Structures are given as structure tokens and as C-alpha cells.
Amino acid sequence: MSGSGDGQKAQGRGTAKMVGVAIAAFAFTFSLVPLYRVACEKVFGIRVENAAIGSDRAVALGAGKSDRVITVQFDGGVNSKLPWSFHPEQVSMKVRPGEQYDTTFYARNDGKRAIVGNAVPSIAPARASGYFSKTECFCFTAQTLQAGEARDMPVRFIIAPDLPEEIHTITLSYTFFKNNELTAQLGAAGSATASRAAP
Template sequence: MRLLAALHEDNRQLLAKLAVVVVLMFGFSYSLVYFYDAICKALGINVLSLSEKQTLLADRGLANGNGQVDYSREITVEFDANARGPWDFKPEVRHRTVHPGELVQVMYEFRNKQDRTMAAQAIPSYAPMQASAHFNKLECFCFREYTLNPGESKQWPVAFVIDPKLPRDVKTITLSYTFFEVAGKGGVKLGEAPKRAGAAL
């Protein structure tokens, strides 16, 4: 009888331990989402899944309102970079041929050539001016100020979609950035993820 009671007690203890393990495993798997998000923010990783991209485009009513790319049109987007200060600042490519409604990403490179830390920001402009209303940036380093350490070099993306409502006579768009020092401001570390915005600035 005592042996049977001891066996039942052992089973209860084992069951309790297994229940604790299950709860801990569930808690760990649940916390992984936040842990992953924190790592992405710390490392400057900002990844949109295909479904998130499609949702974002649909929410903005782009690509003819149904997420479709207009393959009947081609638009040349030229990328220009101007530095108002001791920077190396350039796009990875000088131009891309894109279709309206197509999600495009282009990298820009920054390098602080001085021996001191500087805060800076990029300001975009467009040519022709009428294109600015149809040039939708989903992600852009121009949304924030940044701090670059002496000699620091970083790359950051611009992700955009051209609205199919762009007038058909516009065949070329120039996206130009001017990168300049912000006096008296600390900015944010260039490794931090910038804000996303749907509208062109």
C-alpha cells in the first residue's frame, strides 16, 4: 500500500514538473517574437514579408488598387546624391527602370570622412515636380536624423513604389538627396531603423 502511495506521489511530482516545463516552453516561444524584434532594431534590420508589402500597398491604394504591377509602362528613375559637408554619399546604382506599382529598393552609402562625430540628415527632391505626388516611399533614411562616428560607413535602403496614376507623359523621374550636417543636434545612431512612411516627403 505504501509502495502504491509513493508511486502516485512520484507521478504527481512528475506531472507537476512536466506542466512547469510546458509553461516555460510556451513562455519562451512567445517571448521569441519580442526578442527577434529587439535584435532586428538593434542591428538595423528592417524586413517586410511579402504579405506585409502587399498589405501596405493595398492600404495605400497603389498599383491600380489591386496590388498589380503595370507592365505596360516603364519609367526610368535616376538617383542623385549631393553632400553638403565632408561626406561620401552615393547610391549603389545611378538609375533603374521600373514599372508603376512595382516595389523597388535601392541602397545608399554614407561615410563620415572627418575625425569627429557628426549629426546629419538627407532631404529629398524630385524632378519633374509633378512626380513627387506619385513617388511613394515606404522606407527611407530621409525620415530621420543620424549620427555618424569618425570614419563610420553605413548603407541604408530607400524602398518606393511609383503610383500608376503618374501622368503617362512622365518617362523619367530624378530622385535627388542632399545630405547635410545638422548643427547642435545629436541625431540617432545610423544603425537604428528609421520610421516607415507611405507618403513622399
């Protein structure tokens, strides 16, 4: 009987450890967003605006459409360690606050192997960042391009109708950085596949 009791205690401790690990993993994942923001703003000096908004928020913004016309400028570049070409398909557009708009950025991997990149967005002037929301964006996830692959990357955005009157132009800019960890994993997976395929 005591052996059975000890087994149950050990099983209970094991379950408690598993639950603890799961909670710790959840907490770590949850903390990545603010850590990412701090890294971008403090280390790279890039101000990251609010990320995606939900459909309810988008509808609420659209309900207050404005007759104002705002110029949105687009800019894009890559970190020196990333052998990609990256630029906006259009330099600027005229938009009305409260309405959704779409634009695209062009990316091409000029390297000789598959590479994973992450785009870090920024808004200028900084004051406008709280009024500019993206409902769809390639920057929400890591992007993988095979060697020589080119792709159009969409962005859908909306500007809040209560944008301060003195703001007439907003610049949306992206900088792509190489994701070293995911690129290494991709290369390792490719090497493993090639070795299995070899006779």
C-alpha cells in the same frame, strides 16, 4: 479649511498649467513638418515630396500595377559644411508603376568626430512628386555616423500607376545637411562620458 481650499486651487492651477504646456508642446511638434517643408522649399529651394505612406496606401498602389516601364535615376550630394561622402549605389533602374523597389545609398563620415546629418529628398520633374512615394527611407530620421564610419542606407519606393503618360524618367535626389544641434549634443555627451571615465 480655507488653507485647504487655497491648496486645492493652487494645485488646480498647477495642473492646468501642465496641461497647457503639454498642449503647446504637441502643437509645436505637429507644426514642425510644415515648417520643415517651408524651410526646404523657400530657404534652400528644394522641393520636398510627400513622405512615407502607410501600408494600406502601398497595397492600394500595388493593386493597380502597370505594364509601363519608367526609368528612375538616383543622385546624392552633401552640403559643403558636412564632411561626408554620399552617393547612390546605382545610378538608375527600370521600374513598373505599382510595384515596390529597393535601392541603397552609400554614406561615409570623412570627418574626425561623430556627426549627425539629415537628408533632404527632392523629385524631378516636380510634377512627378505626387506619384512617387517612399515606404522606407533613411531620410525619415537623422543619421549619426562616427568618424570614419561607412553605411549603406536603404530606400524602398513605389510609383503610382496613374503617373502621367508623358513622364518617362524620374530623378530621386538627396542632399545631406549637417544637423548642428544634434551634433553638438552628441559632442557634449561624448565629452561628459570621457571626463567621467578619466581617473
